[in-house]
Amino acid sequence: MQTSEKQNERIAKMTFASVYPHYLTKVEKKGRTKEELHQVITWLTGFNDQDINRLINEKSTFKEFFSQATIHPNAHMIKGLICGYRVEEIENPLTQQLRYLDKLVDELAKGKKMEKILREP
Known part of the structure; x- marks a missing residue:
């Protein structure tokens, strides 16, 4: 699925620090913990x-955030809809990685078991 270039640029410039508090609030409202989010x-x-806190303090953009990340080899197993897009069909790698993160946070907030969220056999 194609996302617009404007949308991809906006995502690249957004800071992890601006989104992280929303992730934390979302999971804590549903009875999950900061440790589980991490x-x-x-x-x-x-x-x-330590890396997560550094990236927050440095106000790293998502482009910087994901350029430093080592994406899990099973990330391709993250499937489903998030923000109206099928994550497995998103063509822009950065946008897809952010939507992977959004999907995992969503699953955590919805009460899924950690083994399922982390795509463990």
């Missing part, structure tokens, strides 16, 4: 807690 972020990106 576990999901770590699974997808390879970042540890």
Whole structure:
């Protein structure tokens, strides 16, 4: 699925620090924890807690954030709709990676078991 160039540019310039509090609020409202959110972020990106905090403090854009990430080899198993797009059909790699993260946070907030979220056999 094609996303617009304007949308892709907007995503690239957005900062992780501006979105992170929304992720945290979303999962905590549903009874999940900051630790579980970090576990999901770590699974997808390879970042540890120190990395996550550094990226927030540096106000890293999502372009910078994902350029430093080591995307999990099973990330391609993340499927479904997020923001009206099928994540597996998004062609722009950066936009797809952000939507992977959005989808994982969504699944966490919806109460899915961690093994399912982390695509463990």
